[in-house]
Amino acid sequence: MDYVLIWAGLMAFAVFAYVILDGFDLGIGLLFPFIKQPRDKANAMNSIAPFWDGNETWLVLGGGGLYATFPLAFAIIMPALYVPLIVMLLALIFRGVAFEFRWRADSGAGMKRWDIGFTLGSFFAAFAQGIALGALVQGIDVVERAYAGGWWDWLTPFSLVTGLAVVVGYALLGACWLIYKTEDDLQKLCRRAAFGLTLALGSMIAVVSIWMLFKQDPYMKRWFDYPNYLYLLPVPLLVGVLSLYLLRCLRKGKELAPFLSVIGLFALSYFGLCISFYPNIVPPSIDIWQAASPESSLKFLLVGSAVLIPMIIAYTAYSYWVFRGKVKAEDQYH
């Protein structure tokens, strides 16, 4: 059994779970300044308050899991993406404390300050994650077992565009979550926003996908060598179909379908990325087998994960089920 491949799959799953789960609650931070009514703001916040912490735990699993199973990749990627990662951490602090602090502020002005922190924190976290993605895609200089570039190498037009793409994607996820969880004015607002954001995200996916192909030869080969393109052609086609379906659902006033469709869009894009990367974990030079921990470590963690990950999924699902249905205004009085 190839434990490295199993762990590459599990890590890919953890990162994807993070992107979706924290994606929608960061997205709500992005939409927050456009929500005007205090009650709607409270509703938006309360729709994620029981979940954000669990959602963010997937980020810790991503970091901790990489340290455990692909320590060489962790040791190279972290210093290479130094600035975006530090910005992300600081942004997540502002975002995370806002959930508590806005209710503890002395005045309306104090609350407004934490709301701004919530939005800016969400924005910079999303933007930094997108930049980190772009920086990884464009490749990282490695000499022996260490990062060999400077501390601004990540900053390119391409990484800025991927940063923006993630911001747009998260905002769309957040909007569709609120369509699902709220009613009336807030829902209407989100439906309008989702429409524009879908068009924006579709264009961003197209731009990044094409631009990416020219970043490194293996990407181009992966997608256009015979017979690969026969198998992979459905991916971009499905992105197009799903985007149209999403627009239709929004117009028809569907509540859950838009959210699921956006998850589908993320899944297809993510699948495209994984296909391009494989077998590298730090493009262009380090593959998953070079970066992996020895088998003793992979096995040791896998034994527990086989039990714990299904349990985590079960009680996380339970928690979402407990808070099912629309957020109600009267739920917020304490």
Add this chain to the structure above:
Amino acid sequence: MFELFDAVLAARLQFAFTISFHIIFPAISIGLAWYLMVLQGLWLKTGRDIYKRIWRYWVKVFAVVFGMGVVSGIVMSYQIGTNWSVFSDKTGPILGPLMGYEVLSAFFLEAGFLGVMLFGSERVGRKLHFFSTIMVALGTMISGFWILSVNSWMQTPAGFNINEVGQFIAADWWQVVFNPSFPYRFVHMMLAAFLTSAFLVGGVAAWHLLRDKTNSAAKLMFSMSMWMALIVSPVQIIAGDFHGLNTLEHQPMKIAAMEGHFESQNGAPLVLFGWPDVENETIHGKVAIPKLGSLILTHDLDGHLTGLDAYPKEDWPNVPLVFWSFRIMVAIGFSMLMVGLWSAWLRYRNKLYDSTWIKRAALIMTPSGSIAILAGWITTEVGRQPYTVYGLLRTIDSASPLDAPAVNASLLAFVVVYFIVFGAGIYYLFKLFKRTPSLNERDIKTGQPRRVAGITPIQGLDDGNTSDPKEGR
């Protein structure tokens, strides 16, 4: 300005700064989670509303502290990679899986049930709600288990080999997890977390009792805290002693620095106070008890203790820092014991709630647990320098290949953001402490079932609903 410290020193300062902030929050949330669990259990068992009300009072504090612990904790897990990438590469195969287990078995458990615990009392039955609190409390302790195993392995590495690229790899996972210093450190830290919360609760209760000594909720809080002080403080002192003996066995140089023993000697004194002078290898203004050092550490008046002179001077940790932080921790530990004994005496004489002085003492002791935890961690962490993995990997060889301006800039950013955010957080905690724990929470007055006491109340409706002790009496 971004060249202030060299890259390694800036990275060390950054770790010291961020972990010092971080450790306060999980330490309090471990203790408070268990306190909340006990309160809820008592409420379910006895049906007495007072327990529920105290639960509601402290769950708000818990939510704020827990949130700050989460966000400051994510920083820690990424900082290992950003600033200490060589360390990450070498230790990942051993320490990574332990941290992986911490995330899988503890963080998810806490986070998954925290939502139900804070927001779900209206949506699930009492027993499921209690179960959620238990899971959160359990999660805090499991988290402590793994992270202390990680730290202990760095102090007393065991059960490993080194592979051809210089990584530590596990030979025996049992020995890795239960490395020699782990059981001692785990017990010592869990008790410290309990004491920290006990004195926090006790201090807040004392403040309210000083204003109104008839407040029954404050009385109950105070009484429970003083029981904890009485019972846990002596256990902690004994546990600390065992931990010290373990350190003597595995890290004798650290003990020599803690004790201020520059010379190896038989029948070493116990140095109470003084100022260690590293250059001249002596202690100025020394107040010492002859032979007691050897007696405590070797259980023999003439026992031999290795001094710092047995080691090359360039390998010494910062002796004054280790020496003094250790004394601060010990002094606080004994102060806690004194308060516990004093409370027992007053309780025996039926004067626990009448004595103003013990309330004043408890008020002063409010942050004592946090200070002792910081002092203790400074002792053990500074004391294991100059290594990250004791005796095997030096701190200087652990750092990332980063330019000094990068690390200095991020250090500055962390300092600024932490003071703003956690400064505000601590201010909000004080606001929560100022609320009088009363018998008249809003939901009782209206007689309607409500969701659990406010984690996200709508603005303006939360504060003040418990501020008037006379309200509705």
